[in-house]
Each structure stands twice: as structure tokens, then as C-alpha cells.
Amino acid sequence: MLLVQSVLSNIQFAEYALLGAVVFLLCWLMFAEKKRTQFAPPGPRPLPLIGNLLDMVGADPHIRLTEMAETFGTVFQVRFGREPVVVINDIDLAKEALVKNGDDFAGRAHLPTTDLLSNSGMGIAFADYGRGWRIHKKLTHNSLKMFGQGMFQLEDKITTEADWLCGYLKTSSGAPLDPYLPLNTVVGNVISSICFGKRFEPEDDEFRTIIGYNEGLVDTVGKDALIDVFPWLAKLPNSTVTKMKQCLKTRDNVLNNNIEEHRGSFKDGQPRDLVDALLKAQAEAAAEGGRKAQRYLSDEHILTTVNDVFGGGMETSTTTLRWILAFLLHHPEVQKRIQAEMQQVLCANDPVRLSDRERLPYLEATIREVLRMRPVAPLAIPHVAIRDSSVGDFDVPQGTRVMFNLWAIHHDERHWTDPATFNPDRFLDAKTGQLLRGGSFLPFLAGCRGCLGESMAKAELFLFTARILRDFRLELPDGVSPPSLQGRYGVVMAPDRYDICFRPRNA
Structure with a gap:
């Protein structure tokens, strides 16, 4: 009997000890959170271990963070797990962090998903700030410039693809057609x-194959965000991670095949394209005998940079063009006004040129309004402070993750009247009808981490949209409602698939 009582007593002591340890741990975590945040921006009170994850439930992240800004101000802090994240929701403060103090916030976070996409931080998009990133940014920038002064060669390439696109759409004879594949083709x-x-x-x-793995990555990246909050979850069986890895394996095979083809055909002299430029830099670095080729210009580095340019440039512009067509289906009066403007400015068979942008302000304003209302990446790619800095009146310690909420910036009622309403006229001067500059508008970010392909993307959006609207009327199939403008949140915010009847305007 005494033995039984002794055992029961020991069990109770163990339970009390465990309970005490848990209480102590929770109190320590709460004290640590309070101590760490006493000089940080305001924000919702985090819970131990999980932070503010429960506050994010019920809406897409950009919507929930925009709602928080109404309570806590244009700069606030949340915690994803135990990771502090500063969220910037104001255009002036965003420019302060991106341009004025751009080097301070040029870092990137190492997350399980982005490490998978970037071979553990290689390339441009997800590489941390440093020498390797600067090398690849410079090589890519030079490759994008090789089309010549005034972008004439790029314009010719886009015009050639626009000819193909309109020919392809014409073959539909006005029957319902999903524009996803032809748009992907020409942008690609x-x-x-x-x-x-x-x-x-x-x-x-x-x-x-490229379309397939791109669709797979868009469908998986960002779908299971918990593995970026709790990285140990990535080590457990996970269907999303498995699918992502399969898509990345296919991607690497396609890109490696193209790189090896170039390695066999490239000759000394002027590079033909981005792959040639990277291979040339790799060969020159190897000839120098240093570690630069291995450390910054390995085959894995080259593959990742090519993917950043190819995959990123393809998916973002295609998605924006699909948004443009979707909004025009909702607003046929805007489509008619653009076509009337084009009819006044262009002769019947004149090609549309980039130089026509100033002469077609309403078309350009419509494109900007779509970019405002549906930024392709509403929260962009998170930045990281590489040194102690500040935003507005708040300190941002080194290592803090920083998000730029483009959705909140583009829908800021202090800068836009009725921001939830589609209205291209907000980008035009009421007296002159010409384009207005500035505004709470930052679709391509800014500063050293701004989009390298901004000029190319703007050219594609203008020329492809202009050619489609010059040659076709966009109509809904009989009995079909306009496509949803809700969008699916992920690595890009894309509309659902939909059909359009492309009716030739000369019919």
C-alpha cells in the first residue's frame, strides 16, 4: 500500500512539474515578445509560438493586412510564428524604404519555399543582397538592354508576336475561346x-511542358504558407511540397537542356541572349582562376537566374493581360472608348508603336487602372533589413522581415476617390486629357529591388492590348456571366479561367 501511494505521489509530482514548466515557458515567451517589441511599430498582440496567425484567418493575406492598417496605422508589425514582420501600407513610406533607404531593406528571407525555388538563395528574385546578387543583376540588366536604344528590337519582337496572336484569335471565328494559352504563347x-x-x-x-510546370508552381507556391512559418513542417509528408518539387525537377530539366545547347553552340564574341551572357561570364571567371566562377557563376546559379527572368517575366505579364481582358468584359463602355480613341489617332492599317502611348492616353490609363486594382503580387516578395534602420517614426532592427502591401497602397482612400471602383479617368488630367504621373501607385516596386523587366512588361501590356482592341470586339459568350474579378491568391494573384468571343471589328 505504501508503495502504491509513493508511485501515485511521484506521478502527481511529475504532472505538477510538467505543468509548472509549461507555465514558465509561456510566461518567458510572453515576456520575451513584449521586451522585443517595445520599440517596434504597433500591431495586434501576438500569441506565444504562433504569433498573429489566428488574426490572418478568414481572408486573403493582403486583404487582412489592409484591414489591420485601419486599426494600427500605415506601418504596423505582425508575427508569423515568432518572426516579426513589419508591414508598410503607405506610398510615401514605401518609397522611403525602397528608394531613400533602399540598401537597408535589400535583403531576402531564407524560407523553405523560396529556397526550393532558388536553389537556396541563388539568382536574382530570392537571392540575398550581396556580391553574387549584384553580379547576376548586372548581367541580366545588360542582356535586357541589348535590344538597342529606344527598345526598337524589343518592340519589333512584340509586334511580331502580336501579329501571330491576332491571326490565332481570328481563326476562332468569334467562337468562345480561353485566352490563356495564346497569351502565354506570345508573352513566353x-x-x-x-x-x-x-x-x-x-x-x-x-x-x-513549360506551361505545365508553371501552372504547378503557381498552384503550389504560397498555398501552404505554414511551412514558411514553421520550417520543420517541410520535413513531414506534404502533398503541396511534393508537387512543388516535381514541378521544379521538370523546370530544371527544361532549362538545363537549353543551357547545354547554348554551351555547345556559343562562340566568343557578342552574346546572342541571356544564357550566352551568363556562360560568357562563367568562362571569363574560370579563366581568371579565382573562386568567383564556382561561388557566384556555377551552373546552378545560371539556371536560377534564367528561371527568374523567364518564369517571372512570362507569368506576370500573362496574368496582367488576362486581368485587362476580364475588366474590359465587365466594362464594355471602356472598350468602346479605347477603340474610338484609336480610330481617331491611327490610320486603318498603321501598326501600333510604343511611340503611340502618349497619343493613346485613355488606353494607357486603362492599363494602369488594371495594375492598380489587381497588382499581380499584392504583397510583393518580402524584403529583409540588412542593418538597423527605420521607417517613418519606427525603428526596424537588422534581420526584420518587411512587407510592402501594394493592395493597401493601391486602394488608399487618402489618395484615390472610391478606390474599389474601376475608373481609368483617375489617371487622366480632367482638363487636358493627358496622363497624370505619380499617385499612390507602385506596381513594379522601386529602388534596387524593383522589377528589372518593368520596361519590357509595360511595352508588352500596351502593344498586345492595343493590337487586340484594334482588331477585335471582346464579347461574352451567349448566356455567360462576366468572369469573376476576385482572383486566386498565390505566387501571383490570377483570375479564374474564362472564355471570350473575339469578334473581328471589320466584320
């Missing part, structure tokens, strides 16, 4: 000419 061919010096047809097996 523009960026492929820069990266690989070649173009695809929609039925090409290689191109269909």
Missing part, C-alpha cells in the same frame, strides 16, 4: 527570345 516567346533566342508554337511539347 518574347521572354524566350531574350533568354534562349528562340520561339515556340502552342503545340510544341517543350512549351506545353
Whole structure:
């Protein structure tokens, strides 16, 4: 009997000890959180271990963070797990961090998903700030500039693809057609000419493989965000991570094949495209005998940079063009006004040129309004403070993750009247009808981490949209409602698939 009582007593002592340890741990965590945040921006009170994850439930992240800004101000802090994240929701403060103090916030976070995408931080998009990133940024920038002064060569490539696009749409004879594949084809061919010096047809097996793995990555990246909050979850069985890895394996095979083809055909002299430029830099670094080639210009570095340019440029522009067409289906009066403007400015068979942007302000304003209302990446790629800095009146310690909430910036009622309403006229001077500059508008970010392909993307959006609207009327299939403008949040915020009837305007 005494033995039984002794055992029971020991069990109770163990339970009390465990309970005490848990209480002590929770109190320590709460004290640590309070101590760490006493000089930080305001924000919702985090819970131990999980932070503010429960506050994010119920809406897409950019929507929930915009709602928080109404309570806590234009700069506030949340915690994803135990990781502090400063969220900037104001255009002036965003420019302060991106431009004025751009070097302070040029870092990138190492997260399980982005490490998978970037071979553990290589390339441009997800590479941390440092020498390797600067090398690849410079090589890519020079490759994008090789099309010549005034972007004439790039304009010619886009115009050639626009001819193909309108020919393809014409074959539909006005029957319902999903624009996803033809838009992907022409945008993909523009960026492929820069990266690989070649173009695809929609039925090409290689191109269909590219479409497949891109769709897979868009569907998986950002879908299971918990593995970026709790990295140990990535080590457990996870269907999303498994699918992502399969898509990345296919991606690497396609890109490696193209890189090896270039390695066999490249000759000394002027590089033909981005792959040639990277291979040339790799060969020169190896000839110098230093560690630069191995450390910054390995085959894995080259593959990752090519993917950043090719995959990023293809998916973002295609998605924006799909948003433009979706909004025009919702607003046929805007479509008619653009076509009337074009009819006044352009002769019947004149090609549309980039120089026509100033003469077609309403078309350009419509594109900007779509970019405002549906930024492709509403929260952009998170930055990291590489040194102690500040935003507005708040200190931002080194290592803090920083998010730029483009959704909040683009829907800021202090800068835009009725921001939830689609209204291209907000970008035009009421007296002159010409384009207005500035505003709470930052679709391509800014500073050293701004989009390298901004000029190319703007050219594509203008020329492709202009050619489609010059040649076709966009109409809904009979009995079909306009496509949803809600969007699916992920690595890009894309509309659901939809059909359009492209009716030739000369019919």
C-alpha cells in the first residue's frame, strides 16, 4: 500500500512539474515578445509560438493586412510564428524604404519555399543582397538592354508576336475561346527570345511542358504558407511540397537542356541572349582562376537566374493581360472608348508603336487602372533589413522581415476617390486629357529591388492590348456571366479561367 501511494505521489509530482514548466515557458515567451517589441511599430498582440496567425484567418493575406492598417496605422508589425514582420501600407513610406533607404531593406528571407525555388538563395528574385546578387543583376540588366536604344528590337519582337496572336484569335471565328494559352504563347516567346533566342508554337511539347510546370508552381507556391512559418513542417509528408518539387525537377530539366545547347553552340564574341551572357561570364571567371566562377557563376546559379527572368517575366505579364481582358468584359463602355480613341489617332492599317502611348492616353490609363486594382503580387516578395534602420517614426532592427502591401497602397482612400471602383479617368488630367504621373501607385516596386523587366512588361501590356482592341470586339459568350474579378491568391494573384468571343471589328 505504501508503495502504491509513493508511485501515485511521484506521478502527481511529475504532472505538477510538467505543468509548472509549461507555465514558465509561456510566461518567458510572453515576456520575451513584449521586451522585443517595445520599440517596434504597433500591431495586434501576438500569441506565444504562433504569433498573429489566428488574426490572418478568414481572408486573403493582403486583404487582412489592409484591414489591420485601419486599426494600427500605415506601418504596423505582425508575427508569423515568432518572426516579426513589419508591414508598410503607405506610398510615401514605401518609397522611403525602397528608394531613400533602399540598401537597408535589400535583403531576402531564407524560407523553405523560396529556397526550393532558388536553389537556396541563388539568382536574382530570392537571392540575398550581396556580391553574387549584384553580379547576376548586372548581367541580366545588360542582356535586357541589348535590344538597342529606344527598345526598337524589343518592340519589333512584340509586334511580331502580336501579329501571330491576332491571326490565332481570328481563326476562332468569334467562337468562345480561353485566352490563356495564346497569351502565354506570345508573352513566353518574347521572354524566350531574350533568354534562349528562340520561339515556340502552342503545340510544341517543350512549351506545353513549360506551361505545365508553371501552372504547378503557381498552384503550389504560397498555398501552404505554414511551412514558411514553421520550417520543420517541410520535413513531414506534404502533398503541396511534393508537387512543388516535381514541378521544379521538370523546370530544371527544361532549362538545363537549353543551357547545354547554348554551351555547345556559343562562340566568343557578342552574346546572342541571356544564357550566352551568363556562360560568357562563367568562362571569363574560370579563366581568371579565382573562386568567383564556382561561388557566384556555377551552373546552378545560371539556371536560377534564367528561371527568374523567364518564369517571372512570362507569368506576370500573362496574368496582367488576362486581368485587362476580364475588366474590359465587365466594362464594355471602356472598350468602346479605347477603340474610338484609336480610330481617331491611327490610320486603318498603321501598326501600333510604343511611340503611340502618349497619343493613346485613355488606353494607357486603362492599363494602369488594371495594375492598380489587381497588382499581380499584392504583397510583393518580402524584403529583409540588412542593418538597423527605420521607417517613418519606427525603428526596424537588422534581420526584420518587411512587407510592402501594394493592395493597401493601391486602394488608399487618402489618395484615390472610391478606390474599389474601376475608373481609368483617375489617371487622366480632367482638363487636358493627358496622363497624370505619380499617385499612390507602385506596381513594379522601386529602388534596387524593383522589377528589372518593368520596361519590357509595360511595352508588352500596351502593344498586345492595343493590337487586340484594334482588331477585335471582346464579347461574352451567349448566356455567360462576366468572369469573376476576385482572383486566386498565390505566387501571383490570377483570375479564374474564362472564355471570350473575339469578334473581328471589320466584320
